[in-house]
Amino acid sequence: MSSFWNISDTSATAIVKQDGTSLTYSQLYSAADCFAEKLAERSLLLIQAANNLESVISYIACLRNNHVAMLVSRDMSSGMLETLKEIYTPDHVYAPNQNGSYELNETPHHKTQQKSELHPDLAVLLSTSGSTGSPKLVRLTRNNLAANAADIAEYLRLSNTERAITNLPLYYSYGLSIINSHLLVGATLLLTEDSLISPSFWNFYDEYEATSLAGVPYTYEMLELVGFRNRVHPHLRYMTQAGGHMPEKLVKIYAQWALEKGILFYVMYGQTEATARMSYLPPGEALLHPDSIGVAIPNGKLYLVDENNRRINKPGSVGELAYNGNNVCMGYAETRADLAKEDENNGILKTGDLAKFDSNGLFYITGRLKRFLKIAGNRFGLDELESQFNKAGIFAVCGGTDGKLLVAVTSANDVQPAADFLKNTWHLMKKQYRVIHVPKIPRTESGKILYAELFQTF
Numbered sequence: 001m002s003s004f005w006n007i008s009d010t011s012a013t014a015i016v017k018q019d020g021t022s023l024t025y026s027q028l029y030s031a032a033d034c035f036a037e038k039l040a041e042r043s044l045l046l047i048q049a050a051n052n053l054e055s056v057i058s059y060i061a062c063l064r065n066n067h068v069a070m071l072v073s074r075d076m077s078s079g080m081l082e083t084l085k086e087i088y089t090p091d092h093v094y095a096p097n098q099n100g101s102y103e104l105n106e107t108p109h110h111k112t113q114q115k116s117e118l119h120p121d122l123a124v125l126l127s128t129s130g131s132t133g134s135p136k137l138v139r140l141t142r143n144n145l146a147a148n149a150a151d152i153a154e155y156l157r158l159s160n161t162e163r164a165i166t167n168l169p170l171y172y173s174y175g176l177s178i179i180n181s182h183l184l185v186g187a188t189l190l191l192t193e194d195s196l197i198s199p200s201f202w203n204f205y206d207e208y209e210a211t212s213l214a215g216v217p218y219t220y221e222m223l224e225l226v227g228f229r230n231r232v233h234p235h236l237r238y239m240t241q242a243g244g245h246m247p248e249k250l251v252k253i254y255a256q257w258a259l260e261k262g263i264l265f266y267v268m269y270g271q272t273e274a275t276a277r278m279s280y281l282p283p284g285e286a287l288l289h290p291d292s293i294g295v296a297i298p299n300g301k302l303y304l305v306d307e308n309n310r311r312i313n314k315p316g317s318v319g320e321l322a323y324n325g326n327n328v329c330m331g332y333a334e335t336r337a338d339l340a341k342e343d344e345n346n347g348i349l350k351t352g353d354l355a356k357f358d359s360n361g362l363f364y365i366t367g368r369l370k371r372f373l374k375i376a377g378n379r380f381g382l383d384e385l386e387s388q389f390n391k392a393g394i395f396a397v398c399g400g401t402d403g404k405l406l407v408a409v410t411s412a413n414d415v416q417p418a419a420d421f422l423k424n425t426w427h428l429m430k431k432q433y434r435v436i437h438v439p440k441i442p443r444t445e446s447g448k449i450l451y452a453e454l455f456q457t458f
């Protein structure tokens with residue numbers, strides 16, 4: 001299988017920075033290999049990543065030279081960062097210093113502490129919770145990354161003429177998949193850290209003739225705020241949406257607009273555990289089935305199972321959505337020793353989502369089997385959030401839907417601290433959560449919280 005870290009035509013432009021400087025694939029690979037020479041043999045490298053050249057080079061360095069990249073947000077809280085270092089004992093950390101310049105540092109234990117081996121197939125470690133981070137990481141192989149990149153490139157019809165802009169974070173599986181799939185076909189990445197609401201983002205976007213735009217539901221809400229559909233972007237070929245359920249009304253708006261403009265609009269579904277993508281809705285179906293996640297990606301298979309793990313073959317019946325493909329991760333890691341584990345999934349992922357399919361073979365998400373939700377593309381485990389609140393000295397109960405976290409506290413004095421905690425530690429914006437004071441948490445006789453009863457009046 002060809003890969004995005006080793007293509008044949010190295011004279012093509014791989015990256016264009018916002019200041020106009022660029023790197024060919026040959027220069028990118030050379031920089032990556034030079035970086036790798038500074039690493040110890042078969043290293044675990046923690047990268048505090050952003051959408052900058054340093055992050056891309058260090059990531060490609062790991063893939064080309066058999067190191068393991070742990071990708072986290074450059075803006076991760078210092079507490080969570082120290083927790084990850086303590087748990088996984090990386091050999092090196094690549095992070096910005098006080099001046100903002102990136103530095104490669106060996107960790108204190110690097111030469112003195114006995115560490116478990118790294119599985120030979122292990123390539124990348126990602127958190128399922130995006131910028132907030134979590135000690136629980138997804139173990140991805142080189143084959144996972146290359147297979148998903150190839151399948152994405154196939155259904156999006158990518159070629160070396162594409163120019164993709166990096167408006168989604170590199171440490172987020174969706175953002176990383178854009179980098180992987182475009183480098184796979186010899187396309188160009190337009191590297192920026194600017195926000196969609198920044199005029200300089202759109203100046204860069206149009207000057208270098210970007211051919212695509214990707215976003216989570218919140219991205220599309222921002223596009224509406226900046227009047228995106230009223231602008232002319234003559235080189236825009238396709239748009240994608242993933243990272244959580246987008247309201248059907250907004251799907252229809254963009255599906256209709258894209259149809260009129262001759263642009264391909266893809267609604268997609270995926271999880272970090274499947275590297276990135278598991279399904280896509282063919283553009284022609286978005287207006288007719290705006291609530292569907294579509295069909296399985298090439299070389300993958302979606303199916304439903306009941307509570308006894310038996311296949312459900314009847315259209316309209318609800319079951320847990322499962323997936324089979326080469327992009328399914330090896331499993332999770334919660335300790336350094338887990339990085340030596342074999343593949344625990346064998347290509348099969350039970351997603352935790354409830355779904356159904358229709359007579360046309362299109363799939364629809366109907367709910368969640370477990371308690372988590374997505375906000376701005378990042379997945380939040382509600383049980384983990386409650387635990388983090390408790391550690392901060394706040395008793396809180398969490399619920400909500402994709403895009404809106406609901407938090408109930410029993411002390412009026414905890415309302416503001418809870419809001420501050422969500423803002424400062426979890427980097428949520430005010431519109432993405434609501435904290436209320438309730439006099440009592442409803443429970444069953446056995447003490448289990450009645451979440452539906454608690455949050456039905458929010």
